[in-house]
Amino acid sequence: MEFSAVELEDRSVAIGVDQSLTCTISGLSQDTPVTWIDPDNNEISDSDTNNYVIDQGTFIFGSKASTLTIKQSKLENLPSSSIFTCKLKSALYPTYSPEVVKEMTLTLIGLSINILILSFLQLADISKII
Numbered sequence: 001m002e003f004s005a006v007e008l009e010d011r012s013v014a015i016g017v018d019q020s021l022t023c024t025i026s027g028l029s030q031d032t033p034v035t036w037i038d039p040d041n042n043e044i045s046d047s048d049t050n051n052y053v054i055d056q057g058t059f060i061f062g063s064k065a066s067t068l069t070i071k072q073s074k075l076e077n078l079p080s081s082s083i084f085t086c087k088l089k090s091a092l093y094p095t096y097s098p099e100v101v102k103e104m105t106l107t108l109i110g111l112s113i114n115i116l117i118l119s120f121l122q123l124a125d126i127s128k129i130i
Helices: none
Strands: 004-006 011-014 019-026 035-037 052-055 064-070 081-088 100-109
Touching: 019 081, 019 100, 064 081
Parallel strands: 011 100
Antiparallel strands: 004 019, 019 064, 035 081, 052 064, 081 100
């Protein structure tokens, strides 16, 4: 059995809103849970709903896409360059199969609010001129 993780690429994201990472796995013979690892190398728990939301995805035709949503409050407390990892191991042959691991560097960028003030020139009522 061979499976691989794809579509987990390094990217820059804004910290002002929740951000989602998707790890797509193909070549599966059965549904296999994806484990998400935080930048401190700790497994992210499904119960850590203050910081994350994990959606294991649906197993369809040998593939699935697991999504990790990182909540804004967590993003604001991460280092500017943070590595998240998705990994899985065969549920059918856990002893004999290799673990598939895919890392992604998330570069956090802050958003500043710039206010552009436009001055409007009040034009004379053209009907009075004509």
